[in-house]
Amino acid sequence: MNTQAVQPDRLAKRIDGKQVSSQVLAEVSEAVQQLQQQGIQPGLAVVLVGEDPASQVYVRNKVLRAAEVGIRSIEHRLPADTDESSLLALIETLNQDPQVNGILVQLPLPAAIDENRVLEAIDPLKDVDGFHSQNVGGLSQGREVLTPCTPAGCMRLLRQTCGELSGLHAVVVGRSNIVGKPMAALLLQADCSVTLVHSRSRDIERLCRDADILVAAVGRPQMIKRDWIKPGAVVIDVGINRIQADTGTRLVGDVDYDDVYDQAAAITPVPGGVGPMTIAMLMQNTLTAARMQLG
Numbered sequence: 001m002n003t004q005a006v007q008p009d010r011l012a013k014r015i016d017g018k019q020v021s022s023q024v025l026a027e028v029s030e031a032v033q034q035l036q037q038q039g040i041q042p043g044l045a046v047v048l049v050g051e052d053p054a055s056q057v058y059v060r061n062k063v064l065r066a067a068e069v070g071i072r073s074i075e076h077r078l079p080a081d082t083d084e085s086s087l088l089a090l091i092e093t094l095n096q097d098p099q100v101n102g103i104l105v106q107l108p109l110p111a112a113i114d115e116n117r118v119l120e121a122i123d124p125l126k127d128v129d130g131f132h133s134q135n136v137g138g139l140s141q142g143r144e145v146l147t148p149c150t151p152a153g154c155m156r157l158l159r160q161t162c163g164e165l166s167g168l169h170a171v172v173v174g175r176s177n178i179v180g181k182p183m184a185a186l187l188l189q190a191d192c193s194v195t196l197v198h199s200r201s202r203d204i205e206r207l208c209r210d211a212d213i214l215v216a217a218v219g220r221p222q223m224i225k226r227d228w229i230k231p232g233a234v235v236i237d238v239g240i241n242r243i244q245a246d247t248g249t250r251l252v253g254d255v256d257y258d259d260v261y262d263q264a265a266a267i268t269p270v271p272g273g274v275g276p277m278t279i280a281m282l283m284q285n286t287l288t289a290a291r292m293q294l295g
């Protein structure tokens with residue numbers, strides 16, 4: 001049996017998320033064209049509350065990618081002092097609008113708004129983030145539902161890198177609702193043995209060192225070092241951290257890429273790894289949502 005996570009014929013050390021995301025976008029674009037021949041154009045509504053600069057960049061990227069693949073996107077920008085009831089009213093309008101197949105509310109929301117109440121108000125069939133409890137429950141039961149974009153993007157990279165994932169030990173660092181928990185659920189669905197670690201875990205380095213697949217979603221710049229990695233492991237770095245460098249600010253992951261590079265069989269860079277995949281999977285989910293709404 002091949003005990004390495006990476007099959008020798010698939011060995012390419014730097015996992016190119018930008019390239020794989022282009023493949024996904026090309027597939028989505030082709031499927032959207034076919035739908036358009038039936039007179040249907042998928043639509044995505046992106047809701048941004050407040051003026052957080054990073055969120056504005058992400059939302060702009062989502063709108064650009066949507067246009068590239070032929071998805072109609074509608075951006076709703078609301079002031080930072082928007083109250084919960086106005087946001088809920090907007091979501092209800094979008095739920096009822098047949099031109100809108102997908103609804104994404106950019107997180108985090110201002111502290112005065114109850115995030116959970118807002119996410120639960122989205123029609124589960126339009127929930128392209130996969131954050132509604134009905135979709136979370138469906139994922140945990142292994143039903144086919146709209147699945148969170150970042151973990152779905154990580155799975156696509158892993159399948160392309162490792163081929164068969166069955167039987168591998170996957171360690172996920174971080175247990176957030178948007179990344180860590182759904183990531184663990186998808187790896188379990190793919191027949192991995194899954195360990196989910198977090199800020200209270202004891203001996204986290206030892207647990208990580210046993211991983212065939214290590215997924216880092218922590219939000220701590222370059223926390224994961226070479227001696228946390230089993231030789232030949234596949235490393236997926238979800239972290240996006242802006243740090244101060246000599247040349248201004250730069251983006252780094254939760255993994256110390258240069259330190260880990262020689263130890264790993266394959267590793268995603270930041271930027272150019274998981275980030276572009278997240279946006280591509282959002283387009284894929286919008287297409288899936290449009291199809292589901294056709295009946």
Ligand SMILES: NC(=O)C1=CN([C@@H]2O[C@H](COP(=O)(O)OP(=O)(O)OC[C@H]3O[C@@H](n4cnc5c(N)ncnc54)[C@H](OP(=O)(O)O)[C@@H]3O)[C@@H](O)[C@H]2O)C=CC1
Pocket residue numbers: 150173174175176177178179180197198199200204217218219220238239240241274275278
């Ligand atoms: N590339 C992409 O598309 C995306 C990237 N991100 C990035 O991924 C990272 C994680 O995001 P998100 O999941 O939302 O973050 P959260 O802050 O919601 O969760 C972080 C998790 O990491 C755990 N953690 C924190 N410190 C440690 C530590 N020292 N050791 C072990 N575990 C620790 C926390 O544990 P506990 O629960 O115990 O507090 C928590 O479960 C961020 O850098 C974010 O910017 C996020 C979404 C998409």
Ligand SMILES: Nc1nc(=O)c2c([nH]1)NC[C@@H]1CN(c3ccc(C(=O)N[C@@H](CCC(=O)O)C(=O)O)cc3)C=[N+]21
Pocket residue numbers: 057058061104105106107108129149150240251270271272273274275276278279
């Ligand atoms: N409802 C909701 N859904 C989300 O999916 C969601 C969210 N809220 N809030 C914020 C996080 C973060 N996130 C990213 C998406 C793309 C990149 C991305 O494209 N990153 C580029 C770099 C971009 C840059 O240069 O800043 C890359 O890694 O190559 C990063 C992060 C989605 N999130």
